[in-house]
Amino acid sequence: MKNENSQLTSHSIARLFGFTQKEKEVYVRTIRNQNGMELTVSDLGATITSLKIPVSDYSNVDVVLGFDNAEDYEASFSLPSPPFLGAAVGLYAGRINKGIVKFNGRVIQLETNLGMHHIHGGNRNLSNQVWRFKSATLDENPSLTYTFTTPENHGNYPGSTTVTVTYQLLENNALKVTFHATATEDTPINLTQHSYFNLNGHDQAVEGMQLKLYADTFLDTDYELIPSGKFIPVKGSIHDYSSIAECPKSIDTTFVLNQPLAATLFSPKNQLRMDVFTNQPAVHIYVGGNCFNQIKGKEQSNYHPLSGICFETQNFPDAPNHKHFPNALLKKGEAYLQETLFQFKKTTAL
Template sequence: MKSFGFLPDGKEVLCYTLTNRNGVEFSVMNYGATITSVRIPVENDSKIDVVLGFDSLEDYIKSYYLPSPPYFGTTVGRFAGRINKAKFILNGKSIHLNKNHGEHSLHGGILGFSRKLWKAMAINLEDNPSISLEYISKENEENFPGELSVRVTYTLTESNELKVCYSAKSSEDTIINLTQHSYFNLDGHQNDVASQKLIVNSDKIVQTNKQLIPTGKLTPLQNHAFDFSSAKNCPLSIDNTFVLNGSEAASLISEKNKLKMSVTTNQPAVHVYVGGNCFGQLRGKENTNYHSTSGICFETQNFPDAPNHSNFPTCILKEGEEYIHSTLFKFENL
């Protein structure tokens, strides 16, 4: 554990590092329950950092004022993705959320979970090291109903898996859609993802309009540019939600570092996004100039705008029930 800086209100942000027996290192800070680095051993006894991020807390804070905030490594909530017109109906009542993306709500609103100070609760440094962080979202925060108690547990297994498990309970019926927003680059965070191979276990994507708002329909991927049922190079531009065929979500392969990452989840979709652009305004870790193809996100989640489409999987969390979201990122040397 080390200090990662101080928020404008004077509260200290701490960064925690877990290491398994194979030398894989994982770091997370309690600002946004944000993954700041994942270092994987590769050939020649070297390690590469495979996620994008910043060297200072100040730059993480500043990044939310970029033309398109990247949300590097954060926990996104209460609702990942877009909600059309920032409104929905729950139990017959019209709910109007804060608008932070034109006329819409994106990634939880103006000050979502990504910009909150979480509390580290349980830390295990033995085999399969883990850390749990908690955040209590007050009733009507960003105008979401109910007080929501959220916990995320990150576990680094001895099989080189990073497990992410979210759980949540609400004081009244609400909506929820959490996700982990790390940008991966198996060639190393300073590089470009374009030459890495992508596989996605899906034959449909969520159809969207020009503002990336779901229409309610699904688009088949047969003969589509985004058919990644077999390995293809990462696209240079993608911001789409894939409907999953089972728990195996996606794989990313670096031929350069002979490294593979597999993503499995209990969620119905994975939103795939290539980006990381800091527009020359901020420098990434190790003074890196992040650009539009610096990393790729695998945002395991429910469908965007789910509360406004009855044919989408429900995103309603009933009072007293528990939300459980698990995702596993497994790293293998090829």
């Protein structure tokens, strides 16, 4: 079965990446900036499959985890804990307590796909659907744009929501990610990009990298990582990354931001730094990527619990159920905008 994406365009470099279980063709497209930074994105989940950063005149390093074909991406959603490698995530990234959302005098019961809770948009989410390739630019600051419209009341989200994501490579070696969304009815929304980064190389471990977070507090949660509504000071806590520290081996925590600069990651091995900027109120930090020895990563890599670190720039988890959390309701006729910038640079030390 062919889909709209089988119409190749002269505006991007595209190749067949595989087929979904429903026999839909999946393509990947690659763009490069003038410095040799290279980005590859899949139609399936509007997923970043590769991000190569020049580290010398003769070599580059692929800094995101991924798979070699569409079939493996689709299969990864059946793993004991789906990793969402590189995907666009929504309609609501993160957890919603018991899948219940209350607004406008209504009580909405979303799908519960993490025990009794809702996470990352449910079982049929933005990450495992084939998006429509919309456009590309190949000149200065090249870009790729994808769009997806959810079916009416999909997963019990009210109405239909149209999401567009643009990935742009800036000439100063930054990746800019921009989400736009509109909805036919008032609906909860929280979109994010779920790449697992490893500046040592996608087939390495996070050990040896250094991390700094620009946040004063993080969200208190229960044992199921559902926010209590309280904020915990970073200083002196187990999550104190206010100064450069070793990359954590285990973390699944939402940090509250008060400025556009959210985080800095540094690899002494490759002398490569990444700064994360966003217009979102939080960044959720997660270390993982485990594929449970069931699926090989790209280039036959074995991804494990320490393979990569996510910087999920977003609103707060469970925000619709806490009045003092930032608004997470997209109203009919209004526009949602999420912008995140991943800035890369060579440096010998922080």
